[in-house]
Structure formats: structure tokens, C-alpha cells
Amino acid sequence: MSDLFGQTMLPDGSMEYFPHWLSRGNSDKLLSRLLSDIAWQQPSITIYGKRHPIPRLQAWMGDRPHTYRYSGTDFTSVTWPDYLASLAKELSQIAGVEFNSVLLNLYRNGQDSMGWHSDDEPELGETPVIASLSLGAERDFTLRPSGATRQAHSLPLQHGSLLIMKAGMQSDWQHALPRRARVSEPRINLTFRKIIAA
Template identity: 50%
Template sequence: MAAQQTSLFGDSASLEPEVLIREEGDVRLYRNWWTPGETGRLFQQLQAELAWQQTHIQMHGKRVAVPRLDVWYGDSGHPYRYSGVQFDPLPWSPTLWAIKNELETRQGLTFNSVLANLYRHGQDSVAWHSDDEPELGRHPVIASLSLGAERRFALRHKTRKDIAPVRLDLPSGSLLIMAGATQHYWQHQLSKTARAVGPRINLTFRTVYGPGDTGL
């Protein structure tokens, strides 16, 4: 595990979240979790520091490339599986370790893993899904940090048509918290766009449980 280091961050720009979802879920957005100076510096560090890779998954019996680059980091012994792929985490990088510590201190949460995604351009995306794999536990808390270009993020209820979907552009430096029953009742996506947009890095911190861990 990477050695602890002093904070990379200055004073937070915003401590009051916007509540996006209250019903059958809990989703909150901090639009200015980091200052513009912090976001630019962290984006450059992470783009250069992380071991970005092209992941392939099984879909309809075929091996296909996901439309983005990604990499998994975290505590050893906590693999994560989805779409027929097992991710064995790499050891925490110095920058990810500092971000994790800052996030845990300021939010009063704990995480042991992070999935980093690099959306290189507008054609990189992630389809509708819920983060409801068994190893995430009954009520996972996922902290999603955005750096770089703004992209359109959406949430929709899985079954109820009387609840309107939520759509918004996630600004650079924002923090989105999805907690409670959100992954049971809601799906989320980051859609493609024909607009000319720059690259975006998204970090989704979470806790992955292994056999025998409490929380499953």
C-alpha cells in the first residue's frame, strides 16, 4: 500500500450537497468538491500516473471492448467481477491514496477500492447499469469523483414510471454520492455525445467485500 502523504487539497469550495434522489434511493451532488486549480492538477497527475488499459467483456456471447479505458486499484484480496471479467486491484497509487484519505476524512466513509475510468472523447460512454454485484454488499455507498470535461449523467428508476429520470452535466471537481437503496431501484449511465468534448476521468470509490467479510 502506498505511504501516506500530506493533503493534496486546499479548502473545499462547497460543503452543502444538492439532493438529487430521495425516493427509494439516496443521491447527493457536491458541485464544487474541489477548486478549479485542484481539479486541473489532479487530472494531469492521474492521466499520467494510472495504468490505463482497454478492458474486454462478454456480451451476447462475444468478447467486446468497453468504450473507455479503465483500471482497478485497491486493497489486496478484494477482486471485483462484472460482465464475465475479474478485476484484481493494483496497489494504490500515491495520488489515489491521497484522494481516498481526503474523501474518507471529509465524508466520514471508508473505501477499499476504486474503479478509474478515462473517457477519451464523446464516443466513450457507459451504458445503463446498477452497481449491484454481490461483493458490494446490501447497500453499497459509491463516491463518484469527476475531473476534466463535463459529461451528461443520468439516473432512472428501474420500474416506476411516475418518478422522473434525473439528468445533469457533471462538472469537473464534483462529487456524486450514491447510497442507501439506490443500486436496488435505480440505474445510471454516461451517454455518448456528438459534441466535441475533451477527456474526462471518473473515480468511483467503493467497498468490495470478500468471503467472510461483514456487509455481504
């Protein structure tokens, strides 16, 4: 199912990329299943005291209800379907971390995006490892060192690819998924995470 070795990205080795982790057929199947199965939502978050709907749709799932606080809002996971539980298990073996939850993002087209951030919430522990699976439209994943104001790297994430963000990634780097006006097709990204119970 997967390439055995990923490509090491970034000089410090804090990311590993598997361009064809899922076959074309399995990627197509998973994409259409998620598009129709998932109860996609567009919550609002608080930025400088003002509520804004996020510029994408999302869903938060896990092996049981986990609460995750993000931009002033609490999200509680719903129990994941069996096929996501199996995917989590397989990815846990590759990443060496027991994932118990997944944040699903749906970028309906190139107008949807995610701003600069690190996934460094306390619920993720000291050195979070995140497995990120991409499906659908190819979109650029951009990186900059924490504290910098300019993009340093851009990596197009293709249909069926897997990106492992390892220890150090969330403390040393920020990442984003910028708008791309010419993209008209949807993209789904699943970020598998390990939430440490409070």
C-alpha cells in the same frame, strides 16, 4: 477544500452532489496526473456470449489486491498510489464508509460511454455507497428507476465535482453516461467503493 453541504438530488435523497468539491487548480492537477500516471486499459467484456472491448478505458486500484467480477470478467486491483489513498481517506470521512478501492474510467472524448447499469455486484455488499469524483469534460450522468426503459433525470457532472450515491441508489435506480458527439475533450471519473472480502 470542499463545500460543507451537498445538494440532495432525487426525491428519495439517494444522491448528494457537491459541484465544487475540488478547486479548479486541484482538479486540473489531478486530471493531468491521472492522464499520465495511470496504466489505462481497455478490457473486453462478455455481452450475450460475445466479447466486446468496453467503450472507454479503465483502471482498478485499491489498498491491496481485490477481485471484482464484472460482465463475466474478473478484475484484480493494483495497489493505489499515496495520493489516491489520501483521497480515499478524505472521501471515506464524508461518505461514512471505508473505501478500499477505486474504479477509474477514462472517457477519451464524447464517443466513449457507459451503458445503463447498477453497481450491485455481491462484492459491494447489500447497500453499497459509492463516491464519484469527476474531472475534465462535463458529461451528462443519466438516471432511470430500475425496471424503467426511459431516462428520468440527467445531471451534468462538472470538473471537480463529487457525487455520493447512497444506500438505495443501486437497488432503486440505474445510471449511465451516454455518448455526446460534440464533446472532444477527455473526462476521468473515479468511483470509490468498499469491496467486502469474500
